[in-house]
Amino acid sequence: MFSDFDFDVIARSARYLLVDGLGFTLTLTALATAGGVVFGTLLALARLSSLPLLPRVAGLYVNVLRSLPLVLVIFWFYFLVPYIGQWTTGASRPIQVGAFWSALITFTLFEAAYFCEIIRAGIQSIPRGQIAAGQALGLTYAQVTTTIVLPQAFRTMLPVLLTQTIVLFQDTSLVYVISITDLLGAAAKVAQRDGRLVEMYLFAAAIYFVISLTASLLVKRLQARIAIIR
Amino acid sequence: MPMIEIAHVSKWYNPTFQVLKDCTLDVAKGEVVVVCGPSGSGKSTLIKCVNGLEKIDQGTITVDGIRVDAPETNLPKLRARVGMVFQHFELFPHLSVTDNLCLAQMKALGRSRDQAVAKAMALLDRVGLKAHARKFPGQLSGGQQQRVAIARALAMDPIAMLFDEPTSALDPEMIQEVLDVMVDLAREGMTMMVVTHEMGFARSVAHRVVFMDQGEIVEDAPKAEFFGKPRSERAQTFLSRVLVASH
Ligand SMILES: Nc1ncnc2c1ncn2[C@@H]1O[C@H](COP(=O)(O)OP(=O)(O)OP(=O)(O)O)[C@@H](O)[C@H]1O
Numbered sequence: 001m002f003s004d005f006d007f008d009v010i011a012r013s014a015r016y017l018l019v020d021g022l023g024f025t026l027t028l029t030a031l032a033t034a035g036g037v038v039f040g041t042l043l044a045l046a047r048l049s050s051l052p053l054l055p056r057v058a059g060l061y062v063n064v065l066r067s068l069p070l071v072l073v074i075f076w077f078y079f080l081v082p083y084i085g086q087w088t089t090g091a092s093r094p095i096q097v098g099a100f101w102s103a104l105i106t107f108t109l110f111e112a113a114y115f116c117e118i119i120r121a122g123i124q125s126i127p128r129g130q131i132a133a134g135q136a137l138g139l140t141y142a143q144v145t146t147t148i149v150l151p152q153a154f155r156t157m158l159p160v161l162l163t164q165t166i167v168l169f170q171d172t173s174l175v176y177v178i179s180i181t182d183l184l185g186a187a188a189k190v191a192q193r194d195g196r197l198v199e200m201y202l203f204a205a206a207i208y209f210v211i212s213l214t215a216s217l218l219v220k221r222l223q224a225r226i227a228i229i230r
Numbered sequence: 231m232p233m234i235e236i237a238h239v240s241k242w243y244n245p246t247f248q249v250l251k252d253c254t255l256d257v258a259k260g261e262v263v264v265v266c267g268p269s270g271s272g273k274s275t276l277i278k279c280v281n282g283l284e285k286i287d288q289g290t291i292t293v294d295g296i297r298v299d300a301p302e303t304n305l306p307k308l309r310a311r312v313g314m315v316f317q318h319f320e321l322f323p324h325l326s327v328t329d330n331l332c333l334a335q336m337k338a339l340g341r342s343r344d345q346a347v348a349k350a351m352a353l354l355d356r357v358g359l360k361a362h363a364r365k366f367p368g369q370l371s372g373g374q375q376q377r378v379a380i381a382r383a384l385a386m387d388p389i390a391m392l393f394d395e396p397t398s399a400l401d402p403e404m405i406q407e408v409l410d411v412m413v414d415l416a417r418e419g420m421t422m423m424v425v426t427h428e429m430g431f432a433r434s435v436a437h438r439v440v441f442m443d444q445g446e447i448v449e450d451a452p453k454a455e456f457f458g459k460p461r462s463e464r465a466q467t468f469l470s471r472v473l474v475a476s477h
């Protein structure tokens with residue numbers, strides 16, 4: 001049945017599909033993961049802090065974002081970010097940030113809510129005695145956090161964080177709603193142009209599958225290697 | 231002026247549970263005070279109040295003339311000068327033995343890495359663990375870990391040392407190696423407040439023994455007097471029990 005298929009279309013558009021499309025997908029995944037982990041860590045620390053109000057504000061943020069479908073957030077942010085930019089900088093006109101920045105900001109803010117919960121669990125898994133020992137040595141809250149709590153917490157939660165990153169990698173395909181050319185977008189365009197829908201969507205699925213599967217296998221191997229000797 | 235001065239300290243964990251009841255206790259410079267008492271009597275809580283790991287509700291605690299309970303006190307700075315050793319060692323499992331000893335020297339005292347490592351090596355040598363400097367805590371026995379923990383506290387050049395049941399989580403055959411280090415320290419004139427049921431340690435180096443029960447300091451006596459004949463009945467009962475248990 002594959003006799004009618006023209007898989008040559010992949011070779012002809014390889015550069016566009018892999019460099020422009022997949023390149024964008026991977027860049028967005030990497031940057032949003034980095035930003036999401038940093039912001040997620042801050043959110044987790046805020047949720048666990050003993051200051052008044054801060055834990056509630058962070059908790060509200062996390063719960064709101066986790067109750068919204070990502071595709072809706074992407075869509076809304078695309079329209080809202082220019083106005084938020086205008087409002088925060090006091091500019092006279094909405095600040096056009098472009099689809100890429102809009103997508104990056106959205107994914108960072110959205111994924112931070114998920115990373116926050118993972119990181120919070122990681123921090124809470126550190127025994128209280130470790131914190132007491134750090135404090136007893138004269139370390140400040142910030143020093144205890146950065147040198148004792150987070151390094152141990154990240155080791156414990158690295159597998160879960162990477163698994164969430166794989167989810168993020170797949171979720172980036174939702175940027176189609178703001179017409180960005182990611183891997184799926186590129187495949188869709190070639191499919192339309194050359195009338196090769198089945199081939200292109202099979203190809204895109206294969207790439208997502210291979211990358212996600214490889215990454216999960218790597219996570220499994222990593223998990224065994226980074227365990228702390230206790 | 232005593233090195234550690236605990237005056238009329240009370241603390242509640244919740245409105246109905248008072249864990250410390252009007253505790254008063256001084257530790258002079260160079261003095262070794264052993265604190266004992268039944269489980270749940272508040273010994274750990276009291277010793278944690280000394281370096282501000284636990285807050286007090288009433289009374290005052292002064293260490294080397296500095297009020298621990300005053301809001302304006304820079305607690306990290308004060309704690310850097312008071313060593314603490316925990317029941318469960320609390321070494322940092324992600325750091326090597328050397329790095330465990332260097333971390334706070336560098337972060338809290340601002341020593342250079344070279345200075346910190348030199349100090350660490352000297353102290354590891356002293357507790358007999360120089361050969362284990364590059365290992366991780368999880369690769370050491372309990373007794374070795376606790377000796378590293380003592381060395382980690384000493385690396386800060388403390389003016390006093392607090393011990394909270396340092397040998398009670400150890401296998402019996404490892405207790406002595408840790409007590410030996412503590413005895414040496416006491417003989418060198420370190421100011422020490424030690425929560426322990428090791429009455430052998432108390433007999434050989436303590437100056438005073440304090441007995442706590444239900445949040446109260448029931449007895450505070452010179453060693454000879456305490457072991458001779460404690461005044462309170464509660465201390466007598468307790469003493470006869472721990473002395474029997476340790477033989
Ligand atoms: N964070 C806490 N919240 C509520 N109650 C606590 C807390 N920590 C300790 N307690 C209670 O306070 C009492 C004194 O505890 P503490 O740990 O000071 O006793 P201890 O004399 O050190 O006992 P042990 O010999 O078992 O170590 C106990 O009844 C304990 O259950």
Ligand SMILES: [Mg+2]
Binds near residue numbers: 273274275395
């Ligand atoms: Mg205790």
